[in-house]
Amino acid sequence: MPGGRFLTKLAKPFLNRQVARFRKAEGSEPVQFMGFPILLLTTVGAKTGAEHTHVLGGFPDGDDAWLVIASKGGAATHPHWFHNIAKNPDKVWIQVGNRKMHANVQSLQGTEREAAYGRVVAVAKNYGSYLTKTDREIPVLRVTPAPE
Numbered sequence: 001m002p003g004g005r006f007l008t009k010l011a012k013p014f015l016n017r018q019v020a021r022f023r024k025a026e027g028s029e030p031v032q033f034m035g036f037p038i039l040l041l042t043t044v045g046a047k048t049g050a051e052h053t054h055v056l057g058g059f060p061d062g063d064d065a066w067l068v069i070a071s072k073g074g075a076a077t078h079p080h081w082f083h084n085i086a087k088n089p090d091k092v093w094i095q096v097g098n099r100k101m102h103a104n105v106q107s108l109q110g111t112e113r114e115a116a117y118g119r120v121v122a123v124a125k126n127y128g129s130y131l132t133k134t135d136r137e138i139p140v141l142r143v144t145p146a147p148e
Contacts, residue, residue, distance in 0.1 A: 026098055036124040039066055040095040041143075045080075046087035054081050057127070058096060059120050061142060066096065067116050068141045074133025082139060094143055102146040113140045 039058030042051055058066040070082040085092055085105050092103045108116050117140050121128040130138060 037066075039068070039143075041068065041081060042093040042095075043081050043084035044088040044091035046083050052081065052084065054079075056081075057120070057124055058094070058143070059123055061116065061119070064145055066094070066143045067120055068143055069117065069120055069127055069130075070139040070141065071127060071130040074130035074138075076134050076136060078136070078139065082141075085141070092143075103143050104146045106142045106144075108140045108142055116140045116142070 036057055037059060038055055040053050041056050041058075042053045044051055056068050058068055061067045070079055072079040089105060092105055094101060094103045117127070117131075117138070120140070
């Protein structure tokens with residue numbers, strides 16, 4: 001994306017404030033943003049080894065499970081956090097509401113992926129348009145608490 005690094009640097013203070021705001025959640029229910037539930041996803045950088053936290057749509061999918069879409073707004077490439085998970089799958093944490101936990105991440109495939117993507121689009125319609133913006137298969141991840 002032209003100016004991508006510049007825009008990211010420009011948006012960083014705003015994004016950091018959002019993360020700080022959502023970290024202060026009081027209840028165990030997911031915080032709502034733009035009409036859908038969000039969670040905080042923390043990964044360890046594939047190249048840097050540094051922790052990175054992202055505010056993402058986190059759609060409940062049964063008891064203690066959430067769906068996260070690696071859409072990057074329909075861009076041609078996967079988001080950095082997706083690469084971080086692939087490189088460091090044992091170094092992933094989520095915060096849902098005020099609940100912070102170490103997480104397991106499963107990449108859904110085939111009809112299971114398609115059905116899950118459909119459930120997300122039913123709640124957040126904008127995710128449907130991302131499929132028309134890119135030729136890549138947009139990953140759908142199921143996130144659950146890791147055993148203690």
